[in-house]
Amino acid sequence: MKSVLLIVPALLAAAPAAAQPAAPYRAIGTEPFWSLSIDRRTITYRPAEGRSLTVAKPRSIVGINGELYRARGMTVDITHVRCSDGMSDRTYRDTVRVTIGRRTLNGCGGGVVANDTLIADTRWTIAAVDGRPVRTDRPATMAFTADRIQGRICNSFNCAYRFDRGTLTTDRIVSTRMACIGPAGAVEDAVFRALAQPLKVHRGSADTLVLSNGRASVTLRRAR
Incomplete structure (x- = not known):
């Protein structure tokens, strides 16, 4: 009997790689400290003291600029507006509000974003120096381009700056030489002294630096 050789084509298509589970969404608050995580099935709130609370993750309500989760005993409102944690120079992608019972807690979430874009191409008025409110006849101003600071207090001034890892450093300040009388002169001297030193930069609020x-x-x- 003759043997028969059967040639079967090889199956060349590789099996698809197993999908990796998405990392949980995380948020934190600092006054008081708390943390929150959202995974595929649950939302867990962890306070610094006391018991954690875990609820089933509901379907999100998606809005123009965020998501809202209404679970039994907990509501989580995520807005895609950058947020400072208030304790460091870190800026997060989202602003997060957590309501448990009658208590509402504010915090940040969605991961840290690079702070190198925090000040470029922004315009400000100088509201306070060394904790003292600024009261001058006309607004004291400061604006940041990609690499320079420009402003006016009593005199107009400008200088080059560098912003790296949340720290601002400046080169020599160049200004006009008009004589300054009254509060504007003292404010200008204090601002120039401050800018001559390395300064940490962080958000005080959405409209404050x-x-x-x-x-x-x-x-x-x-500036409005």
Whole structure:
């Protein structure tokens, strides 16, 4: 009997790789400290003290600029607006509000974003220096381009700056030389002294920027 050789084509298509589970969404708050995680099935709130609370994850209500989760005993409102944690120079992608019973907690979530875009192409008024409100006859201003600071307090001024990992450093300030009388002169001197030092930059609120280093501080309010 003759043997018969059967040639079967090889199956060349590789099996698809197993899908990796999505990482949980995370949020934090600092006053008081709390954390939150949202995975495929649950939402878990963890306070600094006391018991954690885990609820079944409901279907999200998707809005123009965020998502809302209404679970039994907990509501989580995520808005895609950048957020400062209030304790460092870190900026997060989202603003998060958690309501448990009658208590509402504010925090940040969605991961840290690069702070190098925090100040470029923004315009501000100088609201306070070293914790003291600025009251001058005309608004004291400061604006940031990609690499320069320009402003006017008593004199007009400008300087080059670098912003790296949340720290602002400047080169020599160049200004006009008009004689300054009254509060504007004192404000200008204090701002120039502050800018001559490395300063940490963080959001005080959505419309406020704080430059500080423990010895000096300049609080800026977004120009309208």
